[in-house]
Amino acid sequence: MSADQPQPDARLPALRPYQAGDEAALTALFAAAYGHPLSEALYRWKLTGLPSPTPNVWAAWEQDRPIFHYASIPTPYRTPDGPAILMTGADLMTTPDQRRRGLLTAYAPQIYETWSQAGLPFTVGLPNERWGSRTDHLGWQPLLPLAWLIRPLRPEALIARRLRLPLLARAAIIGRLWQRRGRSRPPLGIEVQSVTQADGRFDRLWQTAQPRQGYCVQRDRRWVDWRFLSAPTAETRWRYHLLLAQRGDDPVGYLAYRVQAEAGRMTGFIADLFTAPADEPARLALLAQALRVLYDLGAEKVATLALPTSPLYHSLAQAGFRPALGAFTVRVRPLAQALDLDTLRQPASWYLTGSDFDVI
Numbered sequence: 001m002s003a004d005q006p007q008p009d010a011r012l013p014a015l016r017p018y019q020a021g022d023e024a025a026l027t028a029l030f031a032a033a034y035g036h037p038l039s040e041a042l043y044r045w046k047l048t049g050l051p052s053p054t055p056n057v058w059a060a061w062e063q064d065r066p067i068f069h070y071a072s073i074p075t076p077y078r079t080p081d082g083p084a085i086l087m088t089g090a091d092l093m094t095t096p097d098q099r100r101r102g103l104l105t106a107y108a109p110q111i112y113e114t115w116s117q118a119g120l121p122f123t124v125g126l127p128n129e130r131w132g133s134r135t136d137h138l139g140w141q142p143l144l145p146l147a148w149l150i151r152p153l154r155p156e157a158l159i160a161r162r163l164r165l166p167l168l169a170r171a172a173i174i175g176r177l178w179q180r181r182g183r184s185r186p187p188l189g190i191e192v193q194s195v196t197q198a199d200g201r202f203d204r205l206w207q208t209a210q211p212r213q214g215y216c217v218q219r220d221r222r223w224v225d226w227r228f229l230s231a232p233t234a235e236t237r238w239r240y241h242l243l244l245a246q247r248g249d250d251p252v253g254y255l256a257y258r259v260q261a262e263a264g265r266m267t268g269f270i271a272d273l274f275t276a277p278a279d280e281p282a283r284l285a286l287l288a289q290a291l292r293v294l295y296d297l298g299a300e301k302v303a304t305l306a307l308p309t310s311p312l313y314h315s316l317a318q319a320g321f322r323p324a325l326g327a328f329t330v331r332v333r334p335l336a337q338a339l340d341l342d343t344l345r346q347p348a349s350w351y352l353t354g355s356d357f358d359v360i
Helices: 023-034 040-048 103-117 155-163 166-170 172-182 200-209 221-229 280-296 311-318
Strands: 015-017 057-062 065-079 082-094 122-125 141-152 191-195 215-217 241-247 250-262 265-275 301-306 322-334
Touching (some): 015 103, 023 040, 040 082, 200 265, 221 250, 241 280, 280 301
Antiparallel strands (some): 122 322, 141 301, 141 322, 191 241
C-alpha cells in the first residue's frame, strides 16, 4: 500500500448488506456526504428497483449510524458469453467525520469477493476524482472515454450570457435561423412519435437491433420502463420522455431525453439513443425530432455523452453536436474471470451511452 493511502483501521465495524428500513439513515448519510438531499423513494427506485443475484448495496454501521455505504446497480447486459448481470457503480458515501480512516480500502475488497463468488464477471463504473489513487489500488482498469457533446439551440441566449448583454437574448430570430440552418430533411420512411410507456415494441426493437458482438445493456421493455419511466413522480431529475422511431410497423430505435431548468436557463439532455449500429437514418430521424421538441420547450442547448469514434458519436456530429469540455473514464474491475483488456478498450466492444450510468 502506498504511503498516501489511508491505513485501514483494525477496529472497523462489520460490513452488512442493505436491509429494508435502512433508507432513512442511508439518505441522511447521502445528504451529509454530498450536501444535497436524496429521498427515500428515489433511493429505493435506484438501488432496489432491479433484481440482483447477490447483495448490491452494503453499509457499515457504528453506534446505530451508517458510516460507509457502497452501492452498485445490478444491470442486465448482453455479453459475448450471453446474458449477465454487471454491477454498475453508483453511490459511494463516507460520513465526513470518518474520512481518511481507510474505509473504502478496507471494505471494497470484501464486496468484490462476494460478487466474484456469485459469478459476476466484472463491475463497471466511472470512479471520480474523490477516489484518488485508490482507483488503481483497488484494481479498477481504465477502458474508454465517455465524452460530452453539446448542440446549441439558442445561440443568442448563450452569447448574451457570455457577453453580459441581456437584450441580445431577445433576438429570437437568430435562434430560428440557426435552427433552420442546422435542420436536415428527415429520412424518408421513418416516423418518430412520442410514447409514454414501454410496450412490446421495445422488446421487438431489442431483439432486432441489439449489437451482435461486445457488451450492451439489455434495452428491453423492462429495463427501459425502469430506467426512464418508473422513478418517483416528484423526482424530475430522473423523469424522461421517450421518442420511438418506426419504419412502417417495425420499431427501429428510441431516444430518451429530459429538460432541466437551473439559474434561469433551460438545458436539454439526451440520456440514451438506441438503434441497430448500422441504422444511421433512424438515429438522425430521432435526433432531428428531439432537437425540434427541445427547442420548442425553450432549451438553450442540448448535452449528451457518447464514445468517440462510435457510430452514435458520428451521428451526433452529423446532427450538429460538437465536443465539449470534460469526459468520464469508463473503468472495469475484474471479479470472477480474467479480462482481455485490449479487446475491452476497443470502442467496437461496447454500446454505451450516459444512461448506462447515473450521470445524465
